[in-house]
Amino acid sequence: MDNILEKANLTHNLTKKELVEILSNSDFDKDLFFVANNIRKKFLGDEVHLRGLIEFSNICKCSCKYCGLRKENSALERYRLTEEEIIDFAKKASQYGYKTVVLQSGEDASFSIEKMCRIIKEIKNFDLAITLSIGEKTYEEYKAYKEAGADRYLIRIETTDKELYKQMHPNMSFENRIQCLRDLKELGYEVGSGCLVGLPNQTTESLANDILFFKEIDADMIGIGPFIPNPNTPLSKENGGKFKLALKVMALTRILMPTINIPATTAMETLNPNGRIIALQSGANVVMPNVTEGDYRRKYEIYPGKICINDKPSQCRNCIEAKIKSIGRTISKDYGFHKKICNKKDR
Numbered sequence: 264m265d266n267i268l269e270k271a272n273l274t275h276n277l278t279k280k281e282l283v284e285i286l287s288n289s290d291f292d293k294d295l296f297f298v299a300n301n302i303r304k305k306f307l308g309d310e311v312h313l314r315g316l317i318e319f320s321n322i323c324k325c326s327c328k329y330c331g332l333r334k335e336n337s338a339l340e341r342y343r344l345t346e347e348e349i350i351d352f353a354k355k356a357s358q359y360g361y362k363t364v365v366l367q368s369g370e371d372a373s374f375s376i377e378k379m380c381r382i383i384k385e386i387k388n389f390d391l392a393i394t395l396s397i398g399e400k401t402y403e404e405y406k407a408y409k410e411a412g413a414d415r416y417l418i419r420i421e422t423t424d425k426e427l428y429k430q431m432h433p434n435m436s437f438e439n440r441i442q443c444l445r446d447l448k449e450l451g452y453e454v455g456s457g458c459l460v461g462l463p464n465q466t467t468e469s470l471a472n473d474i475l476f477f478k479e480i481d482a483d484m485i486g487i488g489p490f491i492p493n494p495n496t497p498l499s500k501e502n503g504g505k506f507k508l509a510l511k512v513m514a515l516t517r518i519l520m521p522t523i524n525i526p527a528t529t530a531m532e533t534l535n536p537n538g539r540i541i542a543l544q545s546g547a548n549v550v551m552p553n554v555t556e557g558d559y560r561r562k563y564e565i566y567p568g569k570i571c572i573n574d575k576p577s578q579c580r581n582c583i584e585a586k587i588k589s590i591g592r593t594i595s596k597d598y599g600f601h602k603k604i605c606n607k608k609d610r
Contacts, residue, residue, distance in 0.1 A: 323369025461504020
């Protein structure tokens with residue numbers, strides 16, 4: 264195992280067999296996290312990028328079995344922010360010192376191309392980078408958003424196991440998901456993907472394939488979190504994912520992709536009170552505090568037990584900054600774009 268980690272540290276490449284061996288063996292976890300953290304420090308330094316998250320609609324046309332926003336969930340109180348509310352939250356995010364906002368929603372058809380482009384153009388006036396996380400769209404829609412000023416797009420694959428993907432996503436196409444990623448790359452977005460760790464019937468081989476897929480598509484950002492069962496979904500009685508395994512998948516992704524942006528996800532902290540800090544010390548370099556105000560945080564319930572649902576955006580900003588500084592890290596003052604600084608000798 265020491266030889267595998269040494270190889271990973273030097274070459275940033277591992278075979279599927281080697282990835283499975285690391286994921287299946289807990290004896291070297293401390294060494295794994297140490298290597299991932301050192302690689303993060305070497306390539307990206309100690310800055311942490313903050314992204315202000317705006318959850319602007321919990322209405323969704325999809326039926327993903329793990330997600331509390333699925334259209335069949337009648338227990339969820341639905342909401343949709345107005346254009347003015349979204350723009351106002353983005354303006355406040357800029358005033359809190361964020362350089363990026365993430366506009367996230369369910370797949371809500373009421374947000375037309377014209378409406379989304381108006382929102383994007385207005386937000387760009389606040390000198391912010393914009394990440395969109397609004398699901399599967401056509402090439403023309405993605406193109407319009409990019410021309411309006413969107414910089415990044417996050418669309419997680421969740422699993423590269425085609426059969427498992429089909430089980431988890433009724434009436435959706437794995438091939439179309441892949442096409443969306445290709446379209447976004449072609450259009451010049453910084454492209455983000457990611458996976459859920461701990462889905463029913465998921466194997467370590469599948470997780471290894473996920474990591475290799477992220478490298479294959481040359482992703483710019485990868486979000487990894489544990490699957491947390493929602494009581495109002497078909498997977499309510501499943502066991503859910505483990506914090507440590509999700510952390511290992513994240514660390515391996517950092518080792519294989521030294522320069523990408525990797526968030527310390529809120530789902531990590533739902534399972535572990537210090538989850539985001541531990542993730543930052545194991546390869547992560549991004550945190551996405553919520554800047555949505557009011558009761559909307561509670562209503563955007565993809566999974567239960569979500570952290571900070573009663574906090575104000577200013578509290579979240581101050582809290583996470585204090586935590587980041589407590590581990591000797593600093594808050595970045597730039598937009599946090601992917602700096603592809605690897606060279607041949609580093610590879």
